[in-house]
Amino acid sequence: MNPYESLSPRSFWRTAVAEPEPTAIGDLWTPKFSLGQDDPVLTAGSCFARHIGRALLDQGMNWRDAEPAPPGLTEAERQARHYGVFSFRTGNIYTAAALLQWLSWAYGEAAPPDEVWSEGGRFFDPFRPSVEPEGYDSAEATLAARRATLAAMRGALADARCLIFTLGLTEAWQNRADGTVYPACPGTVRGTFDTERHAFCNFTFAEVYRDLSAAVELARAANPQLRVLLTVSPVPLTATATGGHALTATTYSKSVLRAVAGQLAQEHDHIDYFPAYEIITGFPFKAAFFEPNLRTVTPEGVAFVMRQFFGALAQRPAEPRRDRGAAPAHGEDFWCDDAVLDYYNAG
Template identity: 50%
Template sequence: MPSDNPDRSQPPKAFWRRAIAERHYSDLEELWGPIPLTRSDRIATAGSCFAQHIGNNLQRRGATFLDLEPAPPVFADEAEARRFGFGVYSCRYGNIYTSRQLLQLFDEAFGHRTPTERVWGRDGRFFDALRPSVDPVGQEDAATVLALRGQHLGRVREMFRHLDLFVFTMGLTEGWEAVADGTMYPAAPGTICGSFDAEKYRFHNLRYGEILQDMQAFWERLKGVNPQARMLLTVSPVPLTTTATGGHVLTATTYSKSVLRAVAGDLAADHAEIGYFVGFEQRLQAD
């Protein structure tokens, strides 16, 4: 009989007791293989709220962080500017929670699609339906909203064409989309602005295959306009605030994060220029 087995040749990091159970979470090591970066690499961020912290930390450490829509000099301080969506991500798109939003933003920026419904109203004011959180007060008319969106999309195009590393935090599988053309919104109609109509909007909980297909399509499109681009994926550890699945928010959160983590891992395994950062795992261990 063989006197050895494959487990005996594994390093300490392969064993839960030695790598996790006997260590404080701050002492964990060898969790991932860092991607090479230089201070001149132009880094852009997008995704769920977790990505905000990544961008802020990169800036503090001297990285070349792209901010294509800086705040105009009309705000009292940085906090007020951030309330209007400035200085949060590399462009003023607000939170991009799902893979479908990311893909559709890219296609819209490069003229491949135009959402049927781009403007929502509230109390006589008008808002960008694809980024309603970046303008708390809205605009006087829909034409202004569309003009501002056109300027924004120009900055998004510039970002994708010139970045060296795109950091995207995958946040949710759940979203609300337009029945007419499948446009997925960052918030359900009626929560920030607009109004809900069950005949116009439907709930969509993206499955593994859909998210993988979205991300692969985005990656191909990004490389098409920017061949040197690399991508670093993270998964937000922040639980769902609410779920529209009809199930318990705990099981909905577990499903969402598990699927996103699986997609991120497979993309990183299949593409040498896509990496995965373990912020999700470290947060779980800390909790």
């Protein structure tokens, strides 16, 4: 007997991917730890992460909104001001460096900068410029609102069971003087771009691994029971500042993020990885889960991802099958040495 004879059909390309209808492809994730309906769950990350909190609520799970909207706002006003989007009003956190930055500020590991942008007599937070679209009355009110978010982060993380964090990008813009990371290039959403003050960076595997590891350690120092579930956003880059092609830049960015998430999940029992990225972008699905712009994930795509998520949480891993019966490889697979492994596929 060799190791492939004891594998289940999910481990073989033919039975797991090629033969099923795309929407019947399943068993993509075996959760490392359980999540009960009463377990407090937090969500943060890139734009794709905004779907997760709502899906958790719809399933009756305990998604924590650490900064609920004040009374009197319409649904449109709540969404515009980023209430109920993530567990905290940080806006999108695209990079591991930005997550570490927010947690470092929350836990006093670093002092938040006093930088505030002003436009038309209104004031905006450079580190979440979209959160308050009409701005604040003063610089102090802007910084006070940020302090409130940092306090909400500390409070929610203190008793959370799980933080679901969605990695989005490796590209970012930094302040040359102090190294702080912006969620968007100054001069795009808000602010003014200054080549003397603002520098582009494209984080490497080592840098993302370092920052994400440090962020998890900070959160778990405050709450040793915290589990972290990582995902990678399937949404491609809107644009790349590398000067390269947007397709190859997207491939680099997502490959690095996926590799870091997988590495950390292998190394730590308290970190897991959920394959939302593969579910949406995997070529068996033929981009069916994208809108015509090939960026926006369709509602059907989001629903498919979340069915995989909740289905895996509800099921135990299947027992491996030990019988054998598939025919040897033919056709194009004849030229691939590893195609012989399909012979041991019991499916």
